[in-house]
Amino acid sequence: MEERVTYNDDIVKGFVFSGIFWGMAALLVGILISYQLIDPKLNYSPYFTYGRLRPLHTNAALFGWGIGSFMGLFFYMTERLTRSPLWSPGLARLQLYLFNITIALAGISLLAGMNRSKEYAELEWPLAIMIVVVWVIFSVNVLMTIIRRREEQMYISLWYIIATLVGVAILYVVNNLEVPVSFTKSYSAFAGTNDANVQWWYGHNAVAMVLTTPPLAIFYYFLPKSTGTPIYSHRIGIIAFWSLVFMYLWTGAHHLLWTPVPDWVQTLAMAFSIMLIAPSWGAVFNGYLSMNGQWHQMRENYLVKFLIFGISFYGLQTLQGPAQAVRTFSGFIHYTDWVPGHVHNGAMGWVSLVVFAGIYFIIPRIYRTEIHSVRLANLHFWLAFTGQLIYSVSLWTAGVQQGWMLRATNPDGSLSHTFMETVAELYPYWHARAAGGLIYLAGFAIFVWNIVMTVRSSRRQQAAEAA
Amino acid sequence: MLEKRPVILLVMAAAAIMIGTVVTVVLPFRWISAQRPAPSAQAPYNALQLEGRDIYIREGCNNCHTQTVRSVVADVLRYGEPSRAEESAFDRPFLWGSRRTGPDLARIGRKYPDQWHYAHFDNPQEFAPRSNMPSYAFLRLPLDTSLTERKMRTLGFRYTNEEIAALKGKTEMDAMVAYMQKLGIGTGKRKQ
Numbered sequence: 001m002e003e004r005v006t007y008n009d010d011i012v013k014g015f016v017f018s019g020i021f022w023g024m025a026a027l028l029v030g031i032l033i034s035y036q037l038i039d040p041k042l043n044y045s046p047y048f049t050y051g052r053l054r055p056l057h058t059n060a061a062l063f064g065w066g067i068g069s070f071m072g073l074f075f076y077m078t079e080r081l082t083r084s085p086l087w088s089p090g091l092a093r094l095q096l097y098l099f100n101i102t103i104a105l106a107g108i109s110l111l112a113g114m115n116r117s118k119e120y121a122e123l124e125w126p127l128a129i130m131i132v133v134v135w136v137i138f139s140v141n142v143l144m145t146i147i148r149r150r151e152e153q154m155y156i157s158l159w160y161i162i163a164t165l166v167g168v169a170i171l172y173v174v175n176n177l178e179v180p181v182s183f184t185k186s187y188s189a190f191a192g193t194n195d196a197n198v199q200w201w202y203g204h205n206a207v208a209m210v211l212t213t214p215p216l217a218i219f220y221y222f223l224p225k226s227t228g229t230p231i232y233s234h235r236i237g238i239i240a241f242w243s244l245v246f247m248y249l250w251t252g253a254h255h256l257l258w259t260p261v262p263d264w265v266q267t268l269a270m271a272f273s274i275m276l277i278a279p280s281w282g283a284v285f286n287g288y289l290s291m292n293g294q295w296h297q298m299r300e301n302y303l304v305k306f307l308i309f310g311i312s313f314y315g316l317q318t319l320q321g322p323a324q325a326v327r328t329f330s331g332f333i334h335y336t337d338w339v340p341g342h343v344h345n346g347a348m349g350w351v352s353l354v355v356f357a358g359i360y361f362i363i364p365r366i367y368r369t370e371i372h373s374v375r376l377a378n379l380h381f382w383l384a385f386t387g388q389l390i391y392s393v394s395l396w397t398a399g400v401q402q403g404w405m406l407r408a409t410n411p412d413g414s415l416s417h418t419f420m421e422t423v424a425e426l427y428p429y430w431h432a433r434a435a436g437g438l439i440y441l442a443g444f445a446i447f448v449w450n451i452v453m454t455v456r457s458s459r460r461q462q463a464a465e466a467a
Numbered sequence: 468m469l470e471k472r473p474v475i476l477l478v479m480a481a482a483a484i485m486i487g488t489v490v491t492v493v494l495p496f497r498w499i500s501a502q503r504p505a506p507s508a509q510a511p512y513n514a515l516q517l518e519g520r521d522i523y524i525r526e527g528c529n530n531c532h533t534q535t536v537r538s539v540v541a542d543v544l545r546y547g548e549p550s551r552a553e554e555s556a557f558d559r560p561f562l563w564g565s566r567r568t569g570p571d572l573a574r575i576g577r578k579y580p581d582q583w584h585y586a587h588f589d590n591p592q593e594f595a596p597r598s599n600m601p602s603y604a605f606l607r608l609p610l611d612t613s614l615t616e617r618k619m620r621t622l623g624f625r626y627t628n629e630e631i632a633a634l635k636g637k638t639e640m641d642a643m644v645a646y647m648q649k650l651g652i653g654t655g656k657r658k659q
Contacts, residue, residue, distance in 0.1 A: 036601070037568065040592070043601035050601060051527025113525035117560050146473045154470045162473060163480045170484060179559075181621050182614055185521070192555035193499045196563055201492045238470075245480050249487030258537035259563065260552035262498045265491055272487070331539040335567040407541040415544050419570045424597040 005150070007079045009366045011092040015072030016359055018100055020448060022064020023352075025107075027441045029057040034434040038427060047111045055122040056110045061347060062120055062210060063131075064103045066355075070214040071099070071138060073358045074161055076366075077221045078142050081158055082149030087141050095137045102130045114184045118199045120206050121175045125186045128176040135172070139165040156237040160217035163245050167209035175202035193260050201252035208248035211346060215354045216283055219311060222358050223290060226303040232289035240282030247272050247279065254325035257334065266327070273325030280318030287311040302377045306357035309385060313349030320345070332407070337426065338399025341392045348388040348440055356384070356447060363451055367458035376450045383443030390436030398429035503556040511557040511622070512649065514615050514630050515637060519646025521618070522606065522639050523562070531600070533564035534573040534650065547574040547651070554651075559622060569600055574651035584644040606640040 036042045036050045043049040079086055086092055106123050109115075114124045123131065142165060146158060175198055177189035188195050224231050231237065253261050253269035287308065291297075297304040320342055323329055333339070364371050371377060405425065408416035469476045512520060523529070536542050538549040550573055555561055579587075586593065591600040612634045619626045 037599055040599050040601045045601065045603070045605045046526075049526065051530050054530045055527060113527075115525060115527060117524045117527070117529050117562065119565060143473065143477070152471055154473060154476070158473070159470075159476065159480075162477050163484075166477055166481045167484055170481070170488070179621055181618050185614065185618075187618075187621060188560040190559070192558045192561050193502075193552040194496055195559065195561040196555075197495055197499070198492055199561070201488065242483065246483040246486065249484055250491050251487075253491060255565065256563075258539050258542075258549075259535050260499075260550055260555075262495055265495050268491055331537065334537075335533055335565070339566065406545070407539075409544075415541070419545065420595045420597065423568075423599070427597075 005079075005083055006085055007076075008086040008089045008092070009076070011086065011089060011096060012072045012076045012362065013366060014093075014096045015068055015075065015099070016362070018096070018103075019065050019068030019070075019072060019355075020359070020451070022060050022068055022103055024444065024448065026057055026060035026065050027437070027444055029053055029060060031434065031437050031441060033057055034430065034437050038430050038434065046113070052111055052113060052115070055115060055119075056107055058120060059106055059110065059122065060103070062206070063106070066210055066214075066351065068099065068103070069355045069359065070164075070210075070218075071095075073218055073355070073362070074142060074164075074214070076358075076362050077157055077217065078145050078161060081151065081155050081221070082146055083151045084145055084149050087144035087148060091137050091141050095134055095141070098130065098134050098137070102127060102134060105130075109184070116176075116178070116186065116188070118175065118188065118195075119203055121172070121199070121202060124184055125176070125178045125180055126183060128172075128178075132169075132173060132176075135165075135169060139169065155221070156231070156234060156241065157217040157221040159238070159241050160213045160220070163241070164209055164213045164217070167205065167213065167245070171202045171205050171209060175199060196256055196259065197253060197261055197265065200255040201249070204252040204255060205248055207346070208244070211351050212244070212248075215310070215314075215351045218354050218358045219283070219287065219307060222303070222354075222361050223287060223307050226301060226307060226357065226361060227290070227294050227297055229290065229294055232286050232292070236282050236286045240279040240286070243282075244276070244279040247276050251276065251325065254330065257325075257327050257330040270325050270327060273322045277318060277322050281315060284311055284315040284318075302374055302381060303357050303361055305378075305381055306353045306360070309381075310350050310353035310357065313345060313353065313388075317342070317346045317350055332403045333399050336399035336402045336406075337395040337429065338403070341395030341399060344388065344395070345392040348384070348391065353381075353384065356380070359451065363454055364458075367455055369454060369458040369461060372450050372453035372457055376446050380443045380446045380450065383439050383446065387436045387438070387440030387443060390439065391433050392436075394429045394432035394436065398426050398433075401425060401429075499552055502552040504553045511624050512646075513624075514619060514626055514634060515642050515645045516649045517618060517622070517624065517646075518610055518612070518615060518634070518639075519642035519644070519649075520562075522643050523646060524560070526603070529562050529564045531564075531566065531568035533567050533571045535563040536571060536573050542571070546571050557622070557624075569598075572647070572650055576648045576650040576652040581644050581648065584647050585640060588640055588643065603640070603643075606643055607638050610634060610637045610639050610642055612637075 033050050033053050075086060106127055109124060109127060110122060115122045116124060178186035179189060180186040190198050220231060220237060250272035251269045253265045254273050257266050298308060360371060360377060402422045405417045405422040410416050535550045536546045543549060588603040588606060590602055591598045615634060616631055
């Protein structure tokens with residue numbers, strides 16, 4: 001007896017479109033602040049200075065574009081993998097409104113200078129509470145849908161979704177513990193070195209639970225869907241899953257090498273960072289081996305191109321990350337432009353490419369039509385790819401150059417360069433970075449156009465059919 | 468087995484997450500807090516310096532400036548002796564930063580006279596033409612002191628009523644300069 005399940009796709013649309021909107025905002029602010037670094041006259045005080053806009057950029061990217069799109073794609077995947085409708089469409093609708101209100105208020109409050117200063121946890125306590133509420137509503141809905149599923153086996157993507165729900169909850173609540181002074185001002189519950197250690201346990205595991213487990217869930221679902229062949233090994237996926245969720249949490253202090261954090265905490269972080277290569281590359285190999293006999297699809301299927309290049313950036317990212325986590329190398333490149341180069345390789349290469357693939361896959365299916373233009377999707381791919389490479393390669397080069405200059409000494413042991421002399425050398429790289437960002441933005445605009453045209457053509461088709 | 472039991476999977480994933488968390492985040496509290504000096508040994512911040520610190524946070528200065536000297540040769544040669552845990556023992560939040568678009572500030576206190584800081588905040592390019600630091604001339608606004616007393620009490624810092632009263636007429640830039648001049652003073656040694 002085959003029962004037809006009606007999936008709730010309106011909510012998927014709501015979150016995906018919100019994610020795209022905030023993604024565009026994050027990119028535009030990113031372009032502005034990349035030019036502010038070149039020309040300080042572009043700072044419009046007090047609201048539009050680099051110091052206030054940079055948290056706005058990271059929050060819009062991480063929480064608006066990242067979490068927004070993940071919520072939409074998680075709902076889409078969860079419904080289909082459980083063959084069940086969403087547990088509560090009403091709660092999901094409430095979550096959508098609350099999510100967008102929270103992100104909008106977050107943007108306004110950051111411009112107004114309400115800022116806890118802890119990276120990726122800048123929002124003041126009333127907004128942090130709103131984020132927790134949104135997350136709890138989201139988690140309950142997804143978990144109840146999974147518990148009441150009609151498909152007994154849980155596919156690996158659901159594992160990563162479950163880990164995301166619990167991981168983000170633990171991290172966010174602990175790092176946002178605050179003592180309020182007023183409605184818009186509070187002080188951290190932790191002090192000094194403890195606060196630093198808690199912050200980077202959070203900061204690095206935001207990378208794990210926001211920028212790794214969700215895109216992996218998406219990758220494991222959409223790669224087989226796009227190629228039409230199953231994933232190479234569910235077992236590798238499971239082994240990698242447990243080692244990843246276990247080992248990631250030990251590594252936060254690699255952001256604090258050579259600082260007053262106890263040496264043994266730093267050393268543990270270093271060791272576990274290197275061990276993390278194994279589960280990370282487990283996922284990379286699983287992706288590559290799933291392509292056995294299917295590599296011709298790299299030419300024919302733009303979705304596969306986004307996904308396989310995405311997982312390749314993940315592979316690069318998870319080799320570079322452990323290298324940076326070693327004391328010697330960290331001493332050299334930490335605090336330079338190398339690090340934003342690394343971060344954007346992950347954000348614009350790995351995470352966004354995989355999210356683009358997911359959105360390109362679901363929108364035509366939800367609207368029962370074809371993508372408006374495969375050629376434009378391919379153009380988007382190449383713009384994103386080149387934009388990202390120009391961005392990261394120029395900043396890695398800048399980081400290495402500044403690292404060398406800062407440590408260069410004269411024969412008598414004194415420093416060869418003042419700090420200012422090293423900054424003056426960075427401007428050409430900053431121009432290249434901004435150009436890379438502009439190319440990436442052009443690709444994103446084409447992506448938005450393609451999605452809008454797909455939706456519009458579907459509406460026209462339906463109107464024609466109804467007539 | 469687990470692929471059919473979502474609740475057990477959830478609990479086990481949470482347990483896996485908690486092991487590393489307890490070892491690397493919860494346990495170090497003992498090590499780190501053991502190095503905390505008595506509050507009297509280090510005067511944390513006076514009211515004006517604390518207000519300056521909050522402006523530093525509000526303007527997101529930590530996005531471009533670190534406040535931690537690492538125990539690597541180039542850092543020590545450039546900025547002074549390495550930062551120690553007790554120096555930031557009363558800092559909520561910590562302000563070590565993650566990127567040096569500008570120089571480290573952990574030992575900036577008394578490196579320059581007050582007048583240098585005022586002029587530099589007004590127009591950084593006057594001192595370093597290739598600097599990309601924005602002008603902070605807009606900080607020459609009256610300082611909002613409505614929360615100062617409550618802030619000092621929340622943080623457990625000692626203060627006198629005269630100290631709070633003396634904030635009348637101060638500007639935000641006065642507070643910022645006071646904070647700059649306090650950084651690294653009484654605790655660490657700057658490079659000579």
